[in-house]
Amino acid sequence: MCGTCGCGLADESADQTAGHQHETEGRRIAVELDLMARNNALAEKNRQFFDARNILALNLLSSPGAGKTSLLLATIERLKVHMPVSVIEGDQHTALDAEKIRQSCQHVHQINTGKMCHLDAHMVGHALEHLQPLPDSLLFIENVGNLVCPVAFALGEHQRVVLLSTPEGEDKPLKYPDMFASADCVLISKSDLLPHVPFDMQACRETLRHFSPQLPVFEVSAETGEGMDQWLDWLLQISDQITHPAETVA
Amino acid sequence: MHEMSLARELVRLVGQQCDQQGYRQVKKIHLQLGPFSCVAPEALNFAFDSMRTGRFENTRLEIRRIEANGSCGVCGYQESLCEAYAACAHCGGIMLPDNADEMRITELEVI
Numbered sequence: 001m002c003g004t005c006g007c008g009l010a011d012e013s014a015d016q017t018a019g020h021q022h023e024t025e026g027r028r029i030a031v032e033l034d035l036m037a038r039n040n041a042l043a044e045k046n047r048q049f050f051d052a053r054n055i056l057a058l059n060l061l062s063s064p065g066a067g068k069t070s071l072l073l074a075t076i077e078r079l080k081v082h083m084p085v086s087v088i089e090g091d092q093h094t095a096l097d098a099e100k101i102r103q104s105c106q107h108v109h110q111i112n113t114g115k116m117c118h119l120d121a122h123m124v125g126h127a128l129e130h131l132q133p134l135p136d137s138l139l140f141i142e143n144v145g146n147l148v149c150p151v152a153f154a155l156g157e158h159q160r161v162v163l164l165s166t167p168e169g170e171d172k173p174l175k176y177p178d179m180f181a182s183a184d185c186v187l188i189s190k191s192d193l194l195p196h197v198p199f200d201m202q203a204c205r206e207t208l209r210h211f212s213p214q215l216p217v218f219e220v221s222a223e224t225g226e227g228m229d230q231w232l233d234w235l236l237q238i239s240d241q242i243t244h245p246a247e248t249v250a
Numbered sequence: 251m252h253e254m255s256l257a258r259e260l261v262r263l264v265g266q267q268c269d270q271q272g273y274r275q276v277k278k279i280h281l282q283l284g285p286f287s288c289v290a291p292e293a294l295n296f297a298f299d300s301m302r303t304g305r306f307e308n309t310r311l312e313i314r315r316i317e318a319n320g321s322c323g324v325c326g327y328q329e330s331l332c333e334a335y336a337a338c339a340h341c342g343g344i345m346l347p348d349n350a351d352e353m354r355i356t357e358l359e360v361i
Contacts, residue, residue, distance in 0.1 A: 027277075027359055027360055027361065028357055028358070028359050029267075029271075029273075029357065029358045029359075029360055030356065030357055031267060031355055031356065031357065031358055032354065032355075032356070033263045033264070033267070033354065033355035034353065034354050034355075035256055035259050035260060035263070035281075035353040035354065035355070036351065036353055038259060038262075038263075039259075115254070116252075116254070116255065117252055118252055118255075120255065148252075148288070149252035149288070151288055152252065152287070152288040152351065153252070153255075174335075177334065177335040177344070178286070178288060181323075181335070181344075181346055209324075210323060210324060210337075210342070210343045210344040211323045211344050211346070212323045212324075213323075213324055
């Protein structure tokens with residue numbers, strides 16, 4: 001039986017727990033048990049699943065309400081002429097997001113985390129069994145809206161995309177540095193609201209540059225389509241690099 | 251409260267050791283945390299409290315944070331860190347912790 005959810009599947013990742021007895025008479029036992037090893041091993045399995053099928057997997061993260069689902073809908077509309085897209089939706093409760101996505105993409109699976117505040121590699125592994133994403137496709141994994149807990153849990157993704165919406169304020173990266181330090185790309189969403197909210201774009205970009213000068217940062221609006229071309233170009237470029245590495249080098 | 255997942259994993263890993271080695275009770279678990287690992291010790295203790303049954307009934311968690319090393323996200327300057335995400339002394343970039351994620355059980359005290 002699976003040790004995490006009790007779902008009846010075999011637990012195949014119990015191989016990293018070998019400890020050893022330090023002194024035969026003693027009661028203090030030296031061990032080397034990594035709390036993240038199991039998640040990381042399952043994330044690696046997910047990664048092998050993606051790589052075997054030439055699938056680019058992106059972990060999409062933000063606080064609740066930053067516009068992940070709206071951005072996904074706008075992205076899928078533009079992307080589906082280039083390649084098949086599938087989506088794993090993570091929310092604490094309801095299938096509302098999966099239903100929204102289903103309007104433009106049939107390949108969608110909803111995970112409800114219940115009391116959990118993040119997706120982990122184990123949940124995503126089971127979601128992949130249901131979803132069966134197509135080869136040579138792009139998979140978005142929309143994480144639970146939360147700028148803290150999901151950071152520590154690798155899902156097997158190739159890249160992490162973190163959204164920050166303009167109404168949230170430019171200081172979010174300073175207040176939640178773990179999340180933004182782990183980002184491979186940052187999208188400043190709801191850019192159409194810039195005239196109406198006190199958001200200092202220059203300060204925000206300066207902070208993000210201090211994390212990494214190479215970090216791609218795009219201002220996007222799912223509503224007006226502003227910035228969507230640059231975001232799409234980045235996606236297609238990453239997809240080429242990851243799913244056709246040999247051709248890119250040649 | 252991702253500490254709930256971590257507490258559950260802690261119990262699973264140590265329980266597995268007990269099954270393999272025949273330990274009946276766990277008195278203490280020594281846990282080593284990276285300096286800026288995403289764990290609040292008090293939240294982990296709180297989560298662990300709800301799992302105090304059987305061989306874990308009287309278990310104490312001994313949590314130790316190890317020293318931090320960091321490197322600047324802009325110029326790569328390396329230094330031991332007192333504070334995560336402090337400004338780099340050389341260029342004003344942000345000092346990123348290198349060994350932040352570590353969460354390891356290093357020792358058990360068992361009967």
